[in-house]
Amino acid sequence: MSPSSAPGRDPGPREGFTLVEILIATFVFALVMGGLMQILTRTTRALAGARVEVEASDLAENRLREIEDLALDGEPPELGRSEGTFDAPLEHFAWILEVEPFAIPLPPELAERRGLPASVFEQRRQFGQATPILRVLLRVYPVETDPERTLPFLLFVVSPLS
Numbered sequence: 001m002s003p004s005s006a007p008g009r010d011p012g013p014r015e016g017f018t019l020v021e022i023l024i025a026t027f028v029f030a031l032v033m034g035g036l037m038q039i040l041t042r043t044t045r046a047l048a049g050a051r052v053e054v055e056a057s058d059l060a061e062n063r064l065r066e067i068e069d070l071a072l073d074g075e076p077p078e079l080g081r082s083e084g085t086f087d088a089p090l091e092h093f094a095w096i097l098e099v100e101p102f103a104i105p106l107p108p109e110l111a112e113r114r115g116l117p118a119s120v121f122e123q124r125r126q127f128g129q130a131t132p133i134l135r136v137l138l139r140v141y142p143v144e145t146d147p148e149r150t151l152p153f154l155l156f157v158v159s160p161l162s
Contacts, residue, residue: 052142059086059093060140060153067136071157077136085143095140096147102135102156133158 017025067077083096134157141150 055090056093056140056142056150057153059090059095060138063095063097063140064136064138064153064155067138068155068157076134076157079134092143093140094143094147095138098135098137100135102133104133 071077077097077099079099079101081096081098083094085091085094136155136157138153138155139147139150140153141147
């Protein structure tokens with residue numbers, strides 16, 4: 001009888017892993033991979049959101065340049081609010097354009113001392129003239145989002161005083 005096969009003796013070092021060790025290793029691996037997948041998912045969403053914001057910013061800047069060029073050619077934008085969507089392939093973006101006169105308030109002490117209206121706009125209106133400044137506010141946003149949550153782009157169009 002060999003010493004290794006004697007009853008009550010330790011058979012020697014075992015080779016391999018037990019089922020419990022394999023289950024624990026698999027569980028730890030699954031936790032680590034789950035955490036990495038969450039990080040990857042969040043990063044991908046943030047990147048997609050940033051890409052949409054950059055595209056919307058580019059569209060808004062281009063539209064404001066068009067408005068500015070038309071104003072320089074003597075065609076200022078019409079007063080009021082308008083909205084719409086872009087043509088394909090950018091139909092997933094919408095826009096809102098608001099154009100209104102912009103009043104520059106005078107310092108209260110100056111207006112009171114001279115008996116003037118409180119703004120340059122009010123002074124010009126008394127003489128039947130339009131305000132020389134228009135405030136152009138443009139929002140470009142993905143169609144499925146709330147436009148009020150989008151930061152607007154702002155342009156002031158100044159017409160020459162006559």
